[in-house]
Amino acid sequence: MTRSPTRLPPVPALGRAVRLLVLLLGGLVLPATFAAATDATDDAAPAARPPTAVVFAGRIAGDETSTRLFFDFDRPVDFSHFMMASPERLVIDSPAVLFRFAEPELIEPRGLVAGIRYGAMARDRSRIVVTLAGPARAARFEVVELEPGAKFRLVVDLVPVTADEYGDLVSRQRAVLGVSGEVVTKGDRVRVPPKPEGRFTIVIDPGHGGIDGGAEGASGIKEKDLTLAVASKIATKVAAIGPFDVKMTREEDVFVSLQERVNFARRNHADLVISIHADSLRQKWVRGATVYTLSREASDELARELAQSENMSDQIAGLDSREQQDVVNDILADLTARETAKFSRAFSTTLVRTLAGDVPLIKNPQRSAAFVVLKAPEIPSVLVELGYLSNATDEKMMADPTWEEDISAQIAKAVRSFFEARLAE
Numbered sequence: 001m002t003r004s005p006t007r008l009p010p011v012p013a014l015g016r017a018v019r020l021l022v023l024l025l026g027g028l029v030l031p032a033t034f035a036a037a038t039d040a041t042d043d044a045a046p047a048a049r050p051p052t053a054v055v056f057a058g059r060i061a062g063d064e065t066s067t068r069l070f071f072d073f074d075r076p077v078d079f080s081h082f083m084m085a086s087p088e089r090l091v092i093d094s095p096a097v098l099f100r101f102a103e104p105e106l107i108e109p110r111g112l113v114a115g116i117r118y119g120a121m122a123r124d125r126s127r128i129v130v131t132l133a134g135p136a137r138a139a140r141f142e143v144v145e146l147e148p149g150a151k152f153r154l155v156v157d158l159v160p161v162t163a164d165e166y167g168d169l170v171s172r173q174r175a176v177l178g179v180s181g182e183v184v185t186k187g188d189r190v191r192v193p194p195k196p197e198g199r200f201t202i203v204i205d206p207g208h209g210g211i212d213g214g215a216e217g218a219s220g221i222k223e224k225d226l227t228l229a230v231a232s233k234i235a236t237k238v239a240a241i242g243p244f245d246v247k248m249t250r251e252e253d254v255f256v257s258l259q260e261r262v263n264f265a266r267r268n269h270a271d272l273v274i275s276i277h278a279d280s281l282r283q284k285w286v287r288g289a290t291v292y293t294l295s296r297e298a299s300d301e302l303a304r305e306l307a308q309s310e311n312m313s314d315q316i317a318g319l320d321s322r323e324q325q326d327v328v329n330d331i332l333a334d335l336t337a338r339e340t341a342k343f344s345r346a347f348s349t350t351l352v353r354t355l356a357g358d359v360p361l362i363k364n365p366q367r368s369a370a371f372v373v374l375k376a377p378e379i380p381s382v383l384v385e386l387g388y389l390s391n392a393t394d395e396k397m398m399a400d401p402t403w404e405e406d407i408s409a410q411i412a413k414a415v416r417s418f419f420e421a422r423l424a425e
């Protein structure tokens with residue numbers, strides 16, 4: 001892979017371009033019209049062609065006065081976009097595409113772009129979230145066909161606007177589209193019938209996923225992959241160890257909003273939620289498993305910072321998450337929630353005792369903070385940091401399959417002890 005920093009491919013003349021979709025006119029987002037004549041006759045053998053479009057190149061160029069982004073892909077894709085406030089973001093939605101940038105370093109933030117993330121939102125949807133350096137609008141948002149049926153380019157030109165103009169843009173767009181950034185991230189919205197007597201439903205929640213990769217270790221290990229691997233092991237072991245029906249909030253690399261994780265547990269009448277993470281901390285020396293429960297006031301500074309970064313998940317994915325903090329506060333005032341909090345702490349104690357001596361624990365392993373994902377009022381919930389990807393020793397440990405087996409076995413054991421104790425009461 002060679003880097004060619006001087007190459008800035010031109011945007012072809014519009015005469016030949018096929019206009020595929022949304023244009024931002026007068027600040028209003030118009031509904032997408034997909035006028036692409038798929039003249040690709042598929043005469044070439046499509047042997048190794050993935051089932052979805054591949055975004056194989058991208059680039060960010062320009063400065064604070066005008067910034068151009070483009071993305072190249074191999075077949076027509078129906079993109080749409082909208083802007084979000086607090087912080088200012090441009091969200092680009094599409095059906096599922098594969099992001100396989102040949103030169104990912106070319107999409108480094110610059111100019112009016114402060115950050116960029118891309119990935120799956122659901123099995124059939126993808127998203128690019130562009131965090132803006134300040135208020136800006138897409139003066140151009142257009143797909144052009146570079147090579148008939150084979151190479152297409154989404155071109156986005158950002159220009160700065162005033163804060164007032166940006167506010168207008170977002171509110172007018174909201175009036176037209178009702179945009180909140182929310183997408184349906186899970187298909188089964190049907191309520192589950194009550195479970196048989198003597199059985200318990202355990203929800204295992206692999207943190208992050210899709211566009212939200214979570215933390216990343218120095219070796220490149222991604223939190224979203226680690227949590228899914230360990231959560232799957234825990235699910236299998238819990239199901240095998242007692243009268244437990246185990247459900248996972250996600251079983252693949254897709255984004256699931258924090259609210260949807262909570263809703264999923266409630267719909268399934270969960271008796272316990274275990275959310276699995278392996279985050280990064282500023283304090284790189286900190287290591288060891290930690291069990292967090294919900295509290296309005298954080299138990300300590302580290303827990304407060306962690307919850308804050310954890311609760312950013314929806315924002316990262318381009319969702320509106322402003323009201324969530326209030327919900328946490330409301331729920332804590334509730335009586336049921338106080339009862340639930342006791343059970344959450346009881347499970348946390350059981351879990352820490354089970355883990356002790358077997359896996360490294362942080363100092364004071366039982367901590368608490370206002371984690372949105374733990375706020376189901378009637379379901380005992382804990383968030384387990386398996387370790388911290390910011391710590392080199394933890395990272396190495398967590399890459400070891402023996403450790404994965406070990407910690408998931410201990411977590412399963414703790415689940416059994418917890419319900420045995422409850423049944424004995």
Ligand SMILES: [Zn+2]
Nearest residue numbers: 207214277279
């Ligand atoms: Zn996390």
